[in-house]
Amino acid sequence: MTSADLIHSSGHPATARQNAVLIADAEVGTASPLVESLIGKGLHVCLADTADAARRHLRERTISFAIVELVFDDGDGIGLVEAIAARYPRCRTLVHSRFCNLSNAVKAIKSGGSDVLPKPTDVDFLIGVLLNKDLRQPTFRSSFPAPGNVRQEHIRDVYRSCGANVARAARQLSMHRRTLQRLLKRTPLL
Template identity: 30%
Template sequence: MDTQTPFLIVDDDELFRQVMTRAMKRRGFEVLAAADHEEAMMLARATPPVYATLDLKLEHSSGLQLLPELLAVSPKCKVIILTGYSSITTAVEAMKLGAYNYLCKPVDADDVLGALDRPAQGDPDAEIAENPPSINRLTWEHIQKVLQENDGNISATARSLGMHRRTLQRKLQKRPVRR
């Protein structure tokens, strides 16, 4: 992997962004760090990145919304979506939108660089889980899918799911259930 190449880090968690920035600078990258969608695009237009990590859940946007715009500015950029709120739906959407990989937080610089080094074709020897996902996990994933279909609109998603908006908001505030 080349160093002294632009590496864009987009995350609204200031501490995570600072730690990742320092780690990538120590590895020789020219780091561009942004807290939000607008700042990320301003940096990317000025210096198109070769590599990028995008947080899935930004304060006023999402990594999925930012991804196509970033790839329009830097089409060969290898982008990894990072999230603490992983779901099959968002992983599939990220890959459809052009992400190179999708990682669940917590991650460190070595995890990110390892994901960038792996071939994009996939691993036919990937581990297959022995236990199927729990009902709670399937419910979480279904809510995420419907939320994505409704472009993040909580009220429309609640109507689609036949539940009260406040109930849906409470469910979304909880961490994703374990498999």
């Protein structure tokens, strides 16, 4: 039995049928804090590590919530979001991916996604967005990173992926090379 076939439940059969969550993400396993938190909230959790396994869950079960990664070895998450929206139009679908950028976020929302969050995201915040909780509470506000920190992290990731080549990183970031050099000088931990 693979992780794509495992189904976890809180033990409440009536509640589980009404509040099933499909997690279509190869990085999320049975011991994940996300899975444990969802089960602790009384939700039924279906795991899929491939797009094909996620489609199989969609055919076999009724789901109320979904958390979808954008990239799979056997397909893309946008197609999966479309399939969820077509089969369960009232399903709240959250795209949670390392491949979040503006164009992917727009595609995901147009395809039927409810929200888009980049990885990594705090588990409590992620569940709050998924379940449409009031996020104005102080505990949720402190868990979302400041925009400046997100920008610095993105610049650092691109700089590292370019092998610490300033000119190449500046082209990837659509930024002047000297501007990137100044940023790197100000925050040497990049």
